[in-house]
Amino acid sequence: MHLIDIPNFINTYITKRKESLFLKDIEDNHKRLTDKIAGKSVLVIGGAGTIGSSYIKAVLKYKPGKLFVVDTNENGLTELTRVLRSDAHTFVPDDYRTYPMSFGDPVFKKMFLAEGPFHIVANFAAHKHVRSEKDKYSIEAMLENNVFKAKEFLDLLMDHKPEHFFCVSTDKAANPVNVMGASKKLMEEVIMSYSKDMQITTARFANVAFSNGSLLAGYIERLFQNQPISCPDDVQRFFVSPEESGQICMLACMLGQTGEIFFPKLEAEQMVYFKDITLDFFKASKRPILECLSEEDAKTKALTLKEGDPYPVYFFKSDTSGEKLYEEFFTEQDQVDQDSYASLGVIKNARQLPRHQIDASLLDLRSLMDSGNYDKTAIVEVLKKHLPNFEHIETGKSLDQKM
Template sequence: MNIIDIPRFIKEYITKRPTSLFAPDIEKYKQELSEIIQGKNVLVIGGAGTIGSSYIKAVLAFKPGKLVVVDTNENGLTELTRDLRSTPNQFVPEQYITYPMSFGDSVFEKMFLTHGPFHIVANFAAHKHVRSEKDQFSIEAMIENNVFKAKSFLDLLLKHKPERFFCVSTDKAANPVNVMGASKKLMEEVIMAYSSEIQITTARFANVAFSNGSLLAGYIERLFKNQPISCPNDVKRFFVSPEESGQICMLACMLGKSGEIFFPKLEEEEQVYFKAITEDFFKASNREIALCNSDEDARVKALTLNESVPYPVYFFTSDTSGEKLYEEFYTDSDEVDLQQFESLGVIKNARKLPMEAIEKCVNDLHQLMNSGNYDKQIIVENLKKYLPDFQHIETGKGLDQKM
């Protein structure tokens, strides 16, 4: 099968933008960005993922003096280094070090203190999939990573304050309907409690087209393995390219005021159905689709797959827990500034709870999870106490039950 040019496909069929959405603001603030970044020590946590690595490339354009990258994905760090070293005209500082470790490990603090002080710190380490919402154990791991570790790291940063700290969020934090979105909303609440002491910003942004582990990236894997493709026919999303995902985080980190939440200025009509992307993907690949009636029908058709027959695709109606048919970046109660930047909106009035309230919330969740007497529903009900806009959608079905 013809393997298409993915970056070109994203521009022509998904974002429908020939150049980056954020190019005008990067150009406008180029001098300021250079003054903030050039020669500085930068730490990126979760830097091997799609967004983290794209952020690194956006920052490297302004020549930092030192770059330390931490990620639990050892293979991902290897590929990041190969990518940076293999890209023509790519600036990489002489002091460039990668560490395969968790930012929750004790060895991380030793590394942090040795290589610091860091002027710019960005955290991309997160559970990001709605798929991770399975039971109490997967949810506890999600909250541990997205909330507890983030808070512990902020306590460390209080003692060694950077000039700027960025922690990535998600569009699913606005009116969350799944635990992943709720955990990131709670993360926002946690970091905002520190925003009077540390220069902190965050960003909610759209789906990153063909990002690691995404539905669209899975298409490439399925094709290589001659496996069928399945896709929801009723779900639409905002999309940014991998390059754009790093740029919005870089702009938010460097140009935002403490406590601000950034998001891309995209109109509702720019949302794209996954079904439409899938159809375009096969058109661009010069391959017809064989519509299937079920997962099993698709798997059976895949048994006789070859280049001369249509590719089996199953379009289904979404029926899994925590699945929102559309996305949004802010709520009616948010004070939004759409004038400051050409490509970015900014939420100015993010709730900033007193530290005592955050400590109580985190301690209550710790106590619940250490009790041994909890399940998914009990965790959801506890999260609702602290997140009034969390309206969980429970269907009893999870994404792991689908292809």
């Protein structure tokens, strides 16, 4: 198969942008960004993932004095270091360290207290896939990572306040229909309850094209293993490139006022169907496809696949729990500033609940999950109680039941 240039493919067929969506805002704010980052100490949690590592690359252009990166993915940290150290154009501060640990671990707290203070703290550690919604165990793990650990970390930060704290959100937090989106909406409300006490911002944004674990990134692995590809033909999404994902987080972190939620200014016509991307992917790869009637049909045809044969692809209608066929970044109740930035919108009136109310909501969830007498439906009902806009879509099917 003809190997394609993935960054060029993203620019040409997915985002259809020759340069970054955020280039003008970055250029217009070059001095402000330099003043806020140059020489400063930076801590990035979840920095081995696609968005976290892209954020690191964006920040390094302004030459921070110290960079610590924490992630549970030891191999990911190794590759991040190789990427940074191998690029002749990338500045890496003398005090650069990576730690394979969870930010909820006691050893993380020891490191944080001994090696701080940190001027800039960004948290990208998250369960980010709708796929993670399966049963009570997977949902509890998601809430633990996305909400409870974030809350514990904020309590730690209260005595060691950074100049900037950023925690990544998702477009799926706007009118959530899945538990992942609801967990990130709850995370937003948790961090906003601290926003009067420290500088806190977040960002919702689109799918990151070819990000780690994404459907599109899986295409490359399937091709290497001569396995068929499956794709929903009725789902469309907004997309940003990996580089853009790091840039929007940097801009939100450094330029935002506390309590603000940033999002990319994208129009509905910029959404792209996964099916169209799939067809363009094979066109760019100079290989025809063979549309199959089912997963079994696709897997059977892959068994006899030879170089140059049409590649087996199965297109299906989406029918899994929590699947939203479109994307949105804000709701009718949000006060939105569309004028301050060329490429960024800002939600100005994010709910800032009293801390005791947030504590009560989390206690409800914790008590339920510690009771031993609960299921997925019970967790969803408690989330609905605290998130009025949460309208869960339940079909009884999980993405883990599909290719």
